[in-house]
Amino acid sequence: MLNRLGDFIGELRAAGIPVSMSEHVDAARALGVIDLGDRELLRATLAATLVKDGDHLPVFNAAFDVFFSVRSLASIEEELDETSTDKRSAANSSGPGRSRGQGAGGAGELSAGELAELLFRAMLAGDLEAMRFGAREAVARYAGMEPGRPVGGTYYLYRTLRNLDVEALERRLFEAARLEPGELAERLARDDARVRVEQLKAALEREIRERLVEDRGAEALAKSVRKPLPEDLDVMHANREEMAQLERALRPLSRKLAVRLARKRRHRRRGPVDLRHTVRRSLSTGGVPIDLRFKPPRPAKPEIFVVADVSGSVASFARFTLHLVHAISSQFSKVRSFVFVDGLDEVTHLFEVAEDPADAVARINAEADVVAFDGHSDYGRALTTFHERYAPSLTKRSTVLILGDARNNYHQAHAELLAALRYRAKAVYWLNPEPTGYWNSGDSIVAQYAPYCDRVVECRTLRQLEAFVGELA
Amino acid sequence: MSALDPREELAKRLGLEEIPPVRFQSPDEVQKLLAANDYLGDEAIASVTFLADRLAKPVLVEGPAGTGKTALAKAVADSIGARLIRLQCYEGLDETKALYEWNYRKQLLRIQAGRPEGTGAEEWHHLEEDIFAEEFMLTRPLLEAISASDPVVLLIDEVDRVELETEALMLEILSEYQVSIPELGTIRAKQIPMVFLTSNNTRELSEALKRRCLYLYVGYPSIERERDIILLRVPGVSSALAAQIAQVVRSLRAIDLKKAPSVAETLDWARTLVVLGREEIGDEETAATLHILLKYQSDIERARKELLGRARPVA
Numbered sequence: 134m135l136n137r138l139g140d141f142i143g144e145l146r147a148a149g150i151p152v153s154m155s156e157h158v159d160a161a162r163a164l165g166v167i168d169l170g171d172r173e174l175l176r177a178t179l180a181a182t183l184v185k186d187g188d189h190l191p192v193f194n195a196a197f198d199v200f201f202s203v204r205s206l207a208s209i210e211e212e213l214d215e216t217s218t219d220k221r222s223a224a225n226s227s228g229p230g231r232s233r234g235q236g237a238g239g240a241g242e243l244s245a246g247e248l249a250e251l252l253f254r255a256m257l258a259g260d261l262e263a264m265r266f267g268a269r270e271a272v273a274r275y276a277g278m279e280p281g282r283p284v285g286g287t288y289y290l291y292r293t294l295r296n297l298d299v300e301a302l303e304r305r306l307f308e309a310a311r312l313e314p315g316e317l318a319e320r321l322a323r324d325d326a327r328v329r330v331e332q333l334k335a336a337l338e339r340e341i342r343e344r345l346v347e348d349r350g351a352e353a354l355a356k357s358v359r360k361p362l363p364e365d366l367d368v369m370h371a372n373r374e375e376m377a378q379l380e381r382a383l384r385p386l387s388r389k390l391a392v393r394l395a396r397k398r399r400h401r402r403r404g405p406v407d408l409r410h411t412v413r414r415s416l417s418t419g420g421v422p423i424d425l426r427f428k429p430p431r432p433a434k435p436e437i438f439v440v441a442d443v444s445g446s447v448a449s450f451a452r453f454t455l456h457l458v459h460a461i462s463s464q465f466s467k468v469r470s471f472v473f474v475d476g477l478d479e480v481t482h483l484f485e486v487a488e489d490p491a492d493a494v495a496r497i498n499a500e501a502d503v504v505a506f507d508g509h510s511d512y513g514r515a516l517t518t519f520h521e522r523y524a525p526s527l528t529k530r531s532t533v534l535i536l537g538d539a540r541n542n543y544h545q546a547h548a549e550l551l552a553a554l555r556y557r558a559k560a561v562y563w564l565n566p567e568p569t570g571y572w573n574s575g576d577s578i579v580a581q582y583a584p585y586c587d588r589v590v591e592c593r594t595l596r597q598l599e600a601f602v603g604e605l606a
Numbered sequence: 607m608s609a610l611d612p613r614e615e616l617a618k619r620l621g622l623e624e625i626p627p628v629r630f631q632s633p634d635e636v637q638k639l640l641a642a643n644d645y646l647g648d649e650a651i652a653s654v655t656f657l658a659d660r661l662a663k664p665v666l667v668e669g670p671a672g673t674g675k676t677a678l679a680k681a682v683a684d685s686i687g688a689r690l691i692r693l694q695c696y697e698g699l700d701e702t703k704a705l706y707e708w709n710y711r712k713q714l715l716r717i718q719a720g721r722p723e724g725t726g727a728e729e730w731h732h733l734e735e736d737i738f739a740e741e742f743m744l745t746r747p748l749l750e751a752i753s754a755s756d757p758v759v760l761l762i763d764e765v766d767r768v769e770l771e772t773e774a775l776m777l778e779i780l781s782e783y784q785v786s787i788p789e790l791g792t793i794r795a796k797q798i799p800m801v802f803l804t805s806n807n808t809r810e811l812s813e814a815l816k817r818r819c820l821y822l823y824v825g826y827p828s829i830e831r832e833r834d835i836i837l838l839r840v841p842g843v844s845s846a847l848a849a850q851i852a853q854v855v856r857s858l859r860a861i862d863l864k865k866a867p868s869v870a871e872t873l874d875w876a877r878t879l880v881v882l883g884r885e886e887i888g889d890e891e892t893a894a895t896l897h898i899l900l901k902y903q904s905d906i907e908r909a910r911k912e913l914l915g916r917a918r919p920v921a
Contacts, residue, residue: 177653
């Protein structure tokens with residue numbers, strides 16, 4: 134068991150969850166006081182000792198299901214009480230075998246219609262046990278799993294779902310749950326059907342994972358199903374599901390950042406001694422000024438000009454950055470935002486009227502006038518427009534952030550204008566969402582602009598973005 | 607295995623005469639005890655509470671506001687018949703409010719009262735020893751929990767509100783169950799208290815703090831558990847209504863809102879519906895009472911549009 138724990142922790146670390154040595158020891162100790170046969174208790178125990186961040190729990194759960202699958206746990210238990218009664222180990226070893234036999238035999242006994250009916254009844258009643266049984270049948274019948282293939286099982290899940298015709302199941306559930314008229318009842322029934330289908334999917338996925346673990350072993354499978362933590366996802370190459378994850382991660386992230394910066398600002402440096410306050414406090418200690426009081430510090434807040442490329446390839450990165458910067462706009466004396474493709478437009482007013490930065494970001498695409506010609510990024514033209522219209526408002530307190538991959542589609546660079554902007558402003562930073570290795574390849578011209586920037590930063594994940602914006606304020 | 611037992615080890619280190627008895631036999635027992643004190647915990651909550659006792663470690667409870675983090679500590683205290691000592695954290699909390707403080711005024715009085723007798727150096731030495739005694743100390747929650755001889759549960763509420771530096775004050779208590787006071791020496795715990803820390807996750811807590819704690823994430827309850835919580839906490843609610851309320855709240859939480867309704871708000875809503883004498887909820891009732899569940903105007907409008915299929919002006 135301890136070996137398996139070691140392997141499991143290795144997998145967690147590989148997935149990016151920091152697990153310290155003392156946490157490893159805690160987990161090992163905790164295993165000594167619990168009943169190892171109870172899988173959910175084991176899950177809770179390991180989660181409590183190894184994972185110290187709620188956002189990491191999904192990654193933990195995925196790894197747990199792979200490393201401590203129901204079947205492998207049965208074999209561990211067997212190993213543990215080899216000396217105990219024959220009856221128990223016999224029951225354990227026949228457990229998985231029997232269920233497999235049932236799966237194969239059951240597929241012959243149940244017709245496709247019967248299986249669908251069984252699943253429908255199980256889902257309607259919310260009977261997880263029956264749902265699991267049905268899932269086992271369905272996977273045996275439909276997934277068509279081929280041993281030895283290095284896959285994570287997404288395809289098998291898709292094939293099973295298609296053969297089961299889940300849309301029809303969801304519709305039936307919806308019809309069955311919808312008893313009363315009214316908008317609310319309809320919506321509730323729809324949500325209910327959706328949740329039950331999700332439960333079925335989870336049961337199927339679990340069954341497929343279990344079979345894959347049997348086939349290829351936990352370590353190999355863990356590698357195929359490993360997912361990065363939300364803050365480590367590559368923003369430019371995120372798929373739709375990952376994008377939704379990023380959106381969800383952004384709001385708490387920006388809130389945390391705002392709180393941290395506000396505190397840092399208040400506690401960064403102490404102002405001069407506040408004599409009046411100190412004397413007032415000293416009255417309670419007989420006129421001896423034991424407790425010095427200071428005036429609150431008033432450091433100057435920077436002005437931020439964000440100039441973001443919102444052409445297809447880097448649009449999502451620009452949206453995240455704009456959201457983040459505006460979410461902490463109270464840390465700056467002024468934030469002005471500009472977006473461009475080959476034309477440039479100011480979008481500050483969108484953020485001023487919207488209550489929530491996310492709403493404003495959503496409106497940028499519809500309302501900003503950024504395409505002047507063919508809709509391919511043209512950094513030179515964007516810089517020209519920015520320099521013409523807004524350079525006079527830059528002062529020695531303004532910081533300019535340029536967001537983009539500097540892929541200029543072989544247009545003119547106009548780097549001299551960036552130099553002019555740098556001369557007027559306090560600092561110019563360039564955030565590039567591409568990995569450093571890709572810079573200056575093809576039509577990327579980072580090197581032409583870099584000499585006039587204070588820093589060019591690679592910013593591919595939310596973690597990097599948060600770190601940079603945190604430094605800025 | 608016994609050499610490894612954390613409780614035994616800690617008891618020895620603290621110099622306790624005997625190892626304090628185990629509070630819970632199994633996670634199931636925890637669940638039953640909590641339920642008897644009007645707290646319905648899920649399996650994870652019960653398991654972690656059980657572990658906290660067995661491993662003699664503090665529990666860091668994290669999760670959205672209003673999901674019963676503080677209530678958990680109260681329910682645990684009630685179920686083991688212990689006194690709850692609560693330290694409410696806030697920005698600017700320091701050791702004089704969390705640990706202990708010398709009572710300046712009383713010390714001053716003592717010095718002034720002693721003055722006529724003598725002024726020699728020896729006198730002063732004697733006096734100094736005297737005024738730094740426990741008599742002149744004001745104990746604050748953390749020290750109180752350590753020095754208590756009756757069973758206590760220590761609750762450090764909203765620990766994410768203190769600054770990173772202040773967190774360090776708690777580290778010694780959390781890992782060693784002792785407090786070092788320069789003038790007095792080290793005060794060790796007379797028993798092993800259960801410790802709960804809660805956090806609303808407004809900032810990252812330090813690694814050092816997290817490492818010393820067991821971690822428990824309390825999210826929104828499942829629909830079945832929420833229904834049971836409503837039935838338990840709201841008198842006069844029918845089970846059909848409770849189920850319906852739980853369903854509506856689940857759908858609301860699935861919508862992208864600024865502030866999703868918490869369990870506490872769900873209970874408020876259930877109470878309101880009971881007071882209004884509703885047996886079931888239709889479109890009208892929901893539209894009229896949505897402001898109890900949601901606290902932002904934009905959220906209310908969005909929920910109205912999503913759930914009821916239309917946006918209507920608020921009356």
